[in-house]
Amino acid sequence: MGGGDLPKGFPVPQPTTSYWQIPPHPLANHRTTPCLPTSSTLDYIIIGSGLSGAAVAHKLLSHDPKRSILMLEARTAASAASGRNGGNCRAGWWLNFKKYAEKLGEVEALKFDALEAQNVVDMAEFVRQYHVECDFEDVETADTYTVQQEWDDLLEVLRFREEVQRRWNLQEREVKRVWEGEAARKHLGLPDLVGAVTYHAHTLNPYLLVSRMLELSLDKGLNLQTNTPALAVMPVSESSDSNAKWEVQTDRGVVRAKSVVLATNGYTNALYPGIADTKFLTPGRSQISAVRSKKDLSDHPVQRKSVGVNDRGTGDYFFMRAPGLKGAGDVIYGGGRFISKTKDLGITDDSKVNEAIAQYVKWSVPDVFGREAWGKGSKEVRDWSGITCYTPDSFPLVGEVPGQKGLWASVGMNGHGMAMALRSAEALVGMMTTGKEPSWFPKCFRVGRAWTGEKTTVRPLDSVA
Incomplete structure (x- = not known):
């Protein structure tokens, strides 16, 4: 299975086999080339072959197939959280809208709300555009309640969110339907409910989805190396004649690139001490x-x-x-x-x-x-x-690591990557290729807050996507 005898905090060998990984995908132990490209400087090295890493590779190569990209995976392809999650793709964190608005301001809360909803739409569009066979189903999803006070609190969140949307002249992207009492119990067939809110979502085999995304990138030139743990990520010495800025050590050799992308989620602390020292993940x-x-x-x-x-x-x-x-x-x-x-x-x-x-x-x-x-x-x-991997404020770290030019991250998905990772990858690729954040990108995703803890400020009204 790969992984080897690695230090604590790295992927362990022989993980539990998830429901989705039976049988293993043909890419499970894929190596595009017999040896690592240790003699050349790559445009990008992506560490991690889950949804974040696969999405970054796909978007980079879709924009420019001439880019040289190496992807390192410690174990088999899509063997971490993306290949073993619950198979849901739903924008369920609207439940936190009131808390986000109070903490970050209404614009940032709306930006996150829009990102999550659009992420679910983008996932569905990807599956349909590329005819991905991953047991994809359009479903109705429900947030359910059995305690009256909790249900009343939820209805207040729903009212507050609708009020904010009206104030900003925004339409609901995904209409939510409220079911109370017996109507909720009958609609869902669950006996103890006092209420439920339903809206559109999807279920799928996440392992097959990510594997297909990797296949599309391989067709465009991605070099995928499974069973090849990244052991250390370090800046290249300034005395080097190479235009590489970063090198990644593996037990199969050292590879170098102009940029490195950490798509390592729960394993980030072990691989890169600079982030571990913040104690943010x-x-x-x-x-x-x-x-x-x-x-x-x-x-x-x-x-x-x-x-x-x-x-x-x-x-x-x-x-x-x-x-x-x-x-x-x-x-x-x-x-x-x-x-x-x-x-x-x-x-x-x-x-x-x-x-x-x-x-x-x-x-x-x-x-x-x-x-x-x-x-x-x-x-x-x-x-x-x-x-999985968690942050104190529930938002991921997406962007360039402060003071480390060419080192990028999309990590800390808080167990909610199916609703955040694809748009996070879109934002990251935009930053890497244009040097600018997309206008719709929430400031509360910025990497720098792990070091500074700075309070998020909001963007002007016209930038709410």
């Missing part, structure tokens, strides 16, 4: 299970829906695999980190699962569905884990 182990009822639930109302269980303090979410797909009827259920005293933070080992969390999930699925609806007994399909 915290890796964590997230966990998902696939279970199925022994009862036929093919007519259950939750079919072709994804659900966020929002008011239990769990961060739980789930969806049921649609009829016609491999594993139809399997419920993909993530969350339960609260079961761990440490919330499984500070962990970069995805070779195992937390058994207490696994047991919690297996109990939660029939509980959420209702014991009568779920029936007697569950079939346990698979448990797996993945390493």
